[in-house]
Amino acid sequence: MNEINKYNASExxxxxxxxxxxxxxxxxxxxELSTNSELQSExxxxLAIREAVQxxxxxxxPPYETxxxxxxxxxxxxxxSIATSSSVGMTVWQQLMMPLVASLSAALLTVGATFGIDFFKDAETNTETARTTQQISNKDNKLEKSESIIKDKLSNELEESTIVENLSESKEVKPITNTSNNRANKFSNIITPKSSIINNDIIAEPIESKEIKSNNPIIEQEIFNIFPSEIITNNITIDQSNIGSKLNYNYNNQKFERYSSGMDFNTIAGGGSLNQIRIALEYNLSSSKFFDNTINSIGINFSTNLFSDTFASNNFVLAADLRHEFKGLINNFTPVILAGGGYDFNSSSPILRYGIAGIVNLPSSFQLEGRYEINSLTNQNINLQQLNYTKNNQGQVVILIKYNF
Amino acid sequence: MKNIEEYSDDELFQIMRSKKGLHDAAFGEIYKRHSPRVFAYCKRFLGGREEARDIFQETFISFFKSGEQDREMTNVPAFILRIARNLCVNALKNKNMKFVHVSYEDFMAFNEEKSYEGDEELLDLINNALDTLPDKYKEMFILREYDGLSYADIAAVTDETVANVKVRIHRAKQKIREILEPYIKEIDKM
Structure with a gap:
């Protein structure tokens, strides 16, 4: 095939x-491709076919059950069996679910605290959640120890006995084998006094603190007994020019590091109503990265098209879901108050995606403190003031969201 | 010192064979890496039949058991897909199943009332178009586009020559393009 002609160009x-x-x-x-319009068309x-196939x-x-x-x-x-270095002694499913549960629980808790919503509906749920987080805490120490041992042993041609012995030490983490029945499904949006969750065992003292400031003043914060380990502050004016883009963070070495050059949002003011703002957090974990002590990265997207419900009487609605490419594992809990659909089980993320989302119907004027500050409804400019992340001494990363109306 | 996910497929296979402490973990890692492509192959090869899940599971069971045999392993994903292919072919034979071939006319009639506005629609069309392909072309297309195998790997999986693979893949793609061309052009205009 030395010459290109109309017969072999396609091939x-x-x-x-x-x-x-x-x-x-x-x-x-x-x-030839640069000059042959027919070939370009083909x-x-x-490419269109390939993209669709992808x-x-x-x-x-494969579904989880399979x-x-x-x-x-x-x-x-x-x-x-699934004793990877990132979380020795945990299963694939545990690896996926544990950090997810931990961070999402914490995030929900914080959001719940902020909104006065108790995601932990009853005492049983509270107990189970506390137990789970304790397991996660125990896991940290066990995993660290086991990981070190495994690495050493792998370099010594995988000597069996000691590895097995030490692996067994890390088995205290209770396997999550049936996500459809785990307590995540018991979360629900119940409005309760904030005090009902302030003293929850999940919340713990901070182990580190860091603050990153922009040239804009940080609004004084009070995060319900949770002390931010890291504050990322920035300011952005939302308008048509930056709608549709994203804000990304890397989570490295147990701290968040901002790596995106711009502070952007994905259609933050949308839905056809100028007085409605939809806010969502999503976590995307790539196939080889898990959100735990040894995670390499985690991204956060703000998107606006996950939930379509509104909660007019209270001016907000909050919901959360778990989604996973392994469709059998898909969990959607905390059904949106005043249900009306709106879940978007987008499985296009590499392996795991889960998120929380809130929709706020804006009153005539208010200030959204914490994540966003609405300066003016008249021109729809929205200033991001700060993002707060906490890593507490139980190994959880707590996403802090605070809104003051 | 390497994390288990840093091992190559072949190394993992050897660990899996070793029956030592991490052999289950090695299997788990291999499963994590390759189960999606095997699952995709089974699903698309069998046209979405229920048997696809069973065969998918059988594939990995066979693969797991293959670790008990003394064998050299140089291409784990091709090896697994070969198992999957054999099981799929056997399933079709044993159960007297046949690919559901849809005639071009039926395909056009089925789709002509639909509106095609994006990738989802195109995807539907592709899946339907796949059913119109002869088996040998359909399989090549799946192995190439769904599983991302090189021509050489496809040849290894299917016991064909690379030259044959090359020709069949091209023809498969041309056939699909030919079927979808009106719709793709329509989408292109939007």
Missing amino acids: MLTQYMDGELDPSMIPAFEN YREM KDVKKLV TATLFESLGISYTS
Whole structure:
């Protein structure tokens, strides 16, 4: 295939797109592609097909039940089998669920505190949540120890006995084998006094503190007995120019570090009502990264199209969900008050996505303190004042959201 | 000192075979890496039939058991997909299943009343178009586009020559493009 002609150009395009074209032919082919409109048209069409297939690929993941059954049939214990370095002794599902539960619980708790919503509906739920977080806390120490041991042993050709012994020490984390029945599903949006959760065992003393300031003043904060470990402050005016973009953070070495160059939002004021603001947090974990002590990164997106409900009588509605590409694991809890749908189980994230979202119907004037400050409704400018993240001594990362109306 | 996710597939397979402390973890890591593509293959190969899940599970059970045998492993994903392929083919034979081939005319009739405004619609069309392909082309397309295998790996999985793979993939894509062309052009205009 030395010459490019109308008979072989299409075939070469296929190989080119598949990375299989002879490297010596690539320059000539690219030259042909740059001048041949018919070939360009075919190229665009093939790209469209490929993009659509890639979306299909992301949806085609084995359901949780299928995986659970498989592992069970192989006689593999979750607790001892999926002992990755990032969380030794935890299962794949534990790895996914534990940090998710921990951070989301904390986030919900904080949001609940802010909004006066008790996500922990009853005493049983509180107890279970506390137990879970204690397990997470225990996990930290166990995992750290086991991880060190595993690394050493792997370098010594995986000597079996000691590894197994030490792995067994990390098995105190209770496996989550059926997410449909875990207490996450028991969360619900119940409006209760803030005091009902202030003393919850989940909240603990801070272990570190850091503050990052922008050139804008930080609003004085009071975060319900939670002390921010890190404050990221910035200021942005929301207008059409920055709608549709994102704000991303990296979570490295147990702290958040901002890495995006811009402070952007994804359609923060939307939904067809100028007086409504929708706010959502989402966490996206890539396939090899888990949100725990050894996590490499975590991203946060602000998006606005997750929930469509409103809670007119109270001017806000808050909801949360768990979503996962392994569709059997999808959990959506805290159904939106005054249900009306609006969940968007977008599984396009690499492996795991979960989030909380709130919709606020704005009164005629108010200040949103903590995350956003609404300066003026007349021109719809919104200033982000600060983002607060807390890592407490139980290993949880608490997302702080504070709104003052 | 490496984390287990830093091991190559082949190293993981050896750990899995070792029956030592981390062999279950090694299997878990391999599963984590390759189960989506195997699942996608089974689902698309069998046209979304219920058997796809069973075969998917069977595939990994067979793979797990393969660790008991003394074998060299140089391409774990191709090996797993080969198992999946054999199981899919056997399932079709044993249960007298056939691919649901949809005629081009039926396909056009089925879709002509739909409005196509984006990727989801295009995806529906592609899935339907896949059913119109002969098995040997359909499989090549799935292995290439869904599983991301190289031509050489596809040849290894399917026991075909690379030259044959090259031709069939091109033809499969052309066939799908030919079927979808009116819709893609429509989308392109929007």
